[in-house]
Amino acid sequence: MRLKIEKRHENASTFSVLLMSILSVVVSLVILGFIILSLGKNPIEAYIQLVSWPLGTIAGLTQTLISMMPLLFTSLGLVIAFKMKLWNIGAEGQFYMGAFGATWGALFLFNHISNPWIMLPLLALLGAGIGAGWGALAGVMKAQLGVNEILSTLMLNYVAIYWVNYLVYGPWKGAGSYNFPITATFPKSAILPQYTANGINLGIFLAIATSFFVYYLLRWTRFGFEIDIAGDNPKAAEYAGVNVKKMVIIVMIVSGALSGLGGMMQMSGVLFRLQPNFSPGYGYTAIIIALLARLNPFVTVAVAFLFGGLIVGTQQIQLFLQIPFSLVNAFQGLLLFSFVAGEALLHYKLRWVRA
Amino acid sequence: MKKLFLPFLLVLITASVLALPLKIAFIYVGPVGDSGWTYTHNLGRLYVQKIFGDKIQTTYIESVPEGAGAISVLKSLANHGYNLIYTTSFSYMEQTAEVAKLFPKVIFENCSGYLTRANMGDYFGRIYQSEFLTGLIAGAMTKSGKIGYVAAYPIPEVVRGINAFTIGVRMVNPRAEVHVVWVNSWYDPPTEKEAALSLINAGCDVIKSETDSAAPLQAAEQKHVYAIGYNADMKKFAPNYYLTSAIFNWGVFYEKDIKEIMNGTWKPEKFWGGLDTGVVDIAPMTKLVPPQTQKLVEAMKEELKSHEFHVFEGPIYNQKGKLAIPSGKMATDKELLSMNWFVQGVVGSIPK
Numbered sequence: 001m002r003l004k005i006e007k008r009h010e011n012a013s014t015f016s017v018l019l020m021s022i023l024s025v026v027v028s029l030v031i032l033g034f035i036i037l038s039l040g041k042n043p044i045e046a047y048i049q050l051v052s053w054p055l056g057t058i059a060g061l062t063q064t065l066i067s068m069m070p071l072l073f074t075s076l077g078l079v080i081a082f083k084m085k086l087w088n089i090g091a092e093g094q095f096y097m098g099a100f101g102a103t104w105g106a107l108f109l110f111n112h113i114s115n116p117w118i119m120l121p122l123l124a125l126l127g128a129g130i131g132a133g134w135g136a137l138a139g140v141m142k143a144q145l146g147v148n149e150i151l152s153t154l155m156l157n158y159v160a161i162y163w164v165n166y167l168v169y170g171p172w173k174g175a176g177s178y179n180f181p182i183t184a185t186f187p188k189s190a191i192l193p194q195y196t197a198n199g200i201n202l203g204i205f206l207a208i209a210t211s212f213f214v215y216y217l218l219r220w221t222r223f224g225f226e227i228d229i230a231g232d233n234p235k236a237a238e239y240a241g242v243n244v245k246k247m248v249i250i251v252m253i254v255s256g257a258l259s260g261l262g263g264m265m266q267m268s269g270v271l272f273r274l275q276p277n278f279s280p281g282y283g284y285t286a287i288i289i290a291l292l293a294r295l296n297p298f299v300t301v302a303v304a305f306l307f308g309g310l311i312v313g314t315q316q317i318q319l320f321l322q323i324p325f326s327l328v329n330a331f332q333g334l335l336l337f338s339f340v341a342g343e344a345l346l347h348y349k350l351r352w353v354r355a
Numbered sequence: 356m357k358k359l360f361l362p363f364l365l366v367l368i369t370a371s372v373l374a375l376p377l378k379i380a381f382i383y384v385g386p387v388g389d390s391g392w393t394y395t396h397n398l399g400r401l402y403v404q405k406i407f408g409d410k411i412q413t414t415y416i417e418s419v420p421e422g423a424g425a426i427s428v429l430k431s432l433a434n435h436g437y438n439l440i441y442t443t444s445f446s447y448m449e450q451t452a453e454v455a456k457l458f459p460k461v462i463f464e465n466c467s468g469y470l471t472r473a474n475m476g477d478y479f480g481r482i483y484q485s486e487f488l489t490g491l492i493a494g495a496m497t498k499s500g501k502i503g504y505v506a507a508y509p510i511p512e513v514v515r516g517i518n519a520f521t522i523g524v525r526m527v528n529p530r531a532e533v534h535v536v537w538v539n540s541w542y543d544p545p546t547e548k549e550a551a552l553s554l555i556n557a558g559c560d561v562i563k564s565e566t567d568s569a570a571p572l573q574a575a576e577q578k579h580v581y582a583i584g585y586n587a588d589m590k591k592f593a594p595n596y597y598l599t600s601a602i603f604n605w606g607v608f609y610e611k612d613i614k615e616i617m618n619g620t621w622k623p624e625k626f627w628g629g630l631d632t633g634v635v636d637i638a639p640m641t642k643l644v645p646p647q648t649q650k651l652v653e654a655m656k657e658e659l660k661s662h663e664f665h666v667f668e669g670p671i672y673n674q675k676g677k678l679a680i681p682s683g684k685m686a687t688d689k690e691l692l693s694m695n696w697f698v699q700g701v702v703g704s705i706p707k
Binding site for chain 2: 057059060066070165169170171180182185199266271272273275279280311312315318320325
């Protein structure tokens with residue numbers, strides 16, 4: 001007897017995709033449970049902590065939504081790029097550049113504007129615009145010079161992060177901050193409307209609204225149609241009259257603009273000031289989210305929400321079970337790993353055959 | 356009326372808290388196994404847990420991301436009934452202040468920042484005094500006259516430490532230089548090690564670490580040059596070349612702070628304790644340090660403790676040789692807290 005891997009001929013149904021997704025979460029939770037058990041802690045208690053606070057209480061749910069916001073903007077940006085099989089790894093950098101743009105506008109360019117309804121759209125435009133420019137850099141390099149976008153976007157992340165660090169450690173250091181690396185606080189007019197004391201802000205709703213926009217863009221516009229065919233087969237797209245080079249640049253611009261907008265929302269909605277390392281890698285987590293959501297904008301909302309809950313929930317496990325931080329990373333890795341394995345099982349089947 | 360109300364409220368809160376164990380949480384910037392900064396804070400936590408026994412209940416969370424990540428941890432702790440929360444990095448200061456506003460009944464303490472609120476204090480140690488003492492040792496031990504300093508971030512806390520260290524070095528060895536390399540991280544062992552190796556290659560024969568891991572000390576041991584640690588006693592990482600460390604004893608502050616809360620005498624303050632309080636110190640010097648140097652260090656330590664000597668007392672010249680603190684003058688705490696310039700003898704620059 002030996003194991004044989006065969007390709008499945010029929011396409012996976014929506015139901016089996018759903019089942020696979022749920023199963024892979026379950027599988028990774030079970031493995032996590034064994035690791036927790038090996039640390040001498042109770043896994044059942046860990047599961048309760050993981051879910052009860054982030055999903056079961058108003059305060060925890062608020063935190064989940066706030067954690068979801070930056071993840072959602074960046075992953076929606078990636079959905080558009082990935083649809084065209086443009087592997088934009090640069091959401092992190094585009095997010096940083098958006099935050100840079102928002103801070104530039106709020107503290108320096110428009111700091112005399114006291115009406116938030118003029119200020120906020122300007123900041124959003126600036127954040128999205130600079131994020132778009134950052135994406136465009138990689139897009140132009142890909143279209144004109146054939147530079148691999150995985151490398152260029154990844155490296156541009158470092159440039160963006162160091163650029164922000166330079167500003168915060170140098171010329172943008174806030175007055176009265178004792179030379180600590182932190183900018184001044186945003187003026188009132190640059191802060192997004194906050195609906196609860198706990199921090200439910202306009203950005204969260206705009207992030208969800210953006211998913212409708214992305215869905216519309218991909219599903220109902222000529223642009224979305226061209227992304228689809230250019231992603232499936234660039235040669236065929238060229239024959240059909242699609243300017244693929246132009247599409248590469250435009251898609252990177254739109255993708256970067258959404259991540260940049262996320263950076264602006266994070267500044268104006270949650271942090272109100274720029275400081276180093278303000279993103280714990282949202283742009284990288286977004287890659288996982290976009291892929292797990294199978295590039296569907298609405299599913300992206302759900303997955304980003306779950307990952308927001310995961311961030312908040314794993315903090316709970318750490319706090320109340322005293323489990324090391326590395327386990328949090330391990331769990332995220334496990335999740336991705338079981339999804340990838342599940343994905344493979346959707347397309348291939350295992351069969352015992354007689355030797 | 357309002358002024359009267361606040362102390363009254365605080366007394367009321369602390370009185371009601373007295374009945375139950377005080378629930379205390381610590382938010383760490385790195386892993387407790389970093390053998391440096393976070394490790395020493397965790398030692399402080401274990402110390403108070405031992406002293407107060409079942410009168411307190413402590414928990415911690417490690418490697419909390421700076422920025423929004425801290426907000427969610429802080430809110431969750433406050434919602435779960437924690438009465439006292441320590442955030443052990445400057446990078447959580449703004450978020451701590453924000454959450455403190457939402458939970459007026461919870462007491463917050465931020466380490467190494469500067470903001471205070473009605474229910475939020477600051478605490479830090481005058482580690483620069485210990486740095487000065489280790490500088491005396493480095494100055495006595497160097498043969499090449501070049502000492503390497505592995506520094507985390509170009510912020511006042513670190514700049515102050517480099518300056519105090521250099522003042523110590525120059526007191527015993529007026530022509531020695533302190534070469535600074537920025538790691539741009541508190542905890543990044545591979546980069547810290549690279550930084551130390553590059554300093555050793557440039558001819559430095561004493562390595563002073565200021566980052567959170569012991570990697571620079573391991574590099575020094577490997578290359579057979581002397582090593583001085585930071586945060587905690589790091590002897591085991593460079594057993595044959597280790598001299599001493601500038602160390603924190605956070606337990607001293609935590610004990611004092613918790614006692615004040617239990618007694619109802621807690622007020623938000625900017626605690627900045629020196630050698631005299633015991634919050635900072637230097638680890639026992641090894642046999643490699645000659646006896647006369649050890650004597651000098653002990654003598655200077657006593658003078659610092661009794662405030663007869665101050666590290667930043669003029670005349671002190673800046674890197675360009677210009678008089679920065681005139682004779683007879685002392686840097687004020689405010690100047691120390693925002694220190695943004697290097698003293699004479701430092702080779703390196705502060706990104707502006």
